[in-house]
Amino acid sequence: MSAKAQSLLWIAQRASAALLALCVIVHLVTIIYAVQGGLSAAEIFGRTRGNVAWFVFYSIFVLGVAVHAPIGLRSVFIEWLGWRGRSRDAALVAFAALLAWMGMRAVFAVFA
C-alpha cells in the first residue's frame, strides 16, 4: 500500500472520529431525553418509524463506525500480531462490511 493510501486511511480515521464524537453526543442526549417518563418499544418506533432525519442520522453513525473501527483494528493487527498484507486487508474489509450490514439492519428495523 502506498504512503498516500496509508495517509488517506489515517485521514479517514480522524475524520470519522470527529463525526462519531458528534454522533455519540447526539445519541446520548437523545437517550437521556427519551427515557424520561419510561421507555417502551412503541415509544421508540413512534419516534423512528418513517422519520427520514433519524434514518439519515443513524445511517451516518453506522457508516462512521464501519470506517473508523477497521482502521484502528488494522494498527492493532500490525502492532500486536504483525499481521500485514492482503489477508489482513481482506479480513478488515469483511469486518467493515459486517459492521455496516449489522448496523444498517438495525437502522432499517426501526425505520421501516
Place this chain on the structure above:
Amino acid sequence: MSALAVEVWRGGAQGAFQSFEVPRHPSQTVLDVVTYIQRSLDATLAYRFACRVGMCGSCAMSVNGVPRWTCRTHVDKVARENKLVIGPLRNLPVIRDLVTDMRGFFDKWARAKGSFAGTKTKRDDFARVAPDSADRRKVDAGIECIGCGVCYSACDVVAWNPDYLGPAALNRAWTLVKDERDVVKHERLRAVAGDAGCHACHTHMSCTERCPMGLAPTAAISGLKRAVLGSVLKGEL
C-alpha cells in the same frame, strides 16, 4: 563512604545481570559508576562513551529501567535504596554488555530522508533565514538532537512495530520540512507518511518525557501529520 549495589547486564541478547559494589562519591554520575567497574573491577565490561559532557550522544543506557544519558545522570537522582540496575538500551540489538548496535537507528534517519538537500553551491552567497520566522522557530525547537537513541529506546511503538522510523528520525525529518532552503520536501513527506512513519505514533509522549535535550519529538511528529494532511489535500503526496 557508602557503597552502591550495581547490577550490570553482561552478554548479548542472552545474558544475565552481574552484581558489583561501587564506592559512592559526591556528584557521581552513572557513567562514573560504569567506568569505575570497567577500570577497577572487571576490565572485560563493554560500554560506549566519548565526550562525557552531554554532547555526543554515545553513552545512553537503561538505568533502573529508564533510558538515560549516563554522563549527565547523577546517581543521587536515580538510585533507589542505594541500588542501580544498568542495562543496554531497549529496541536495539545488543552487541555486548552495555553496547547496542545503533545501525538500525541511524539507517532509519536515512529512510526518513534525514539529510539536507539544497540548491546552492559554495560559490553562492549563504541563505538568510530570519531567526524569528515561524518555520525557523520550529526548526530551532528540534535541531539540538544529539542522536543518543534515548527516545527510540523509550518508544513503545518501536517495540511493537520494528519498521517504525521512531521519534528521532521523524524529528530530524520535521526540522528539514521546516527548513526553507531544503528542496525535497515532497519526497521527504512521502518517506515519513504511513504505517512506518508519523501516522504510527500513538502520542504516548515517552520520547518527549525522556529526551535528555528537552526536545519534543511528539510535537515534531504531529507537525509531520499536519504537513502530510496538507500535502494529500493539495494532491502533492
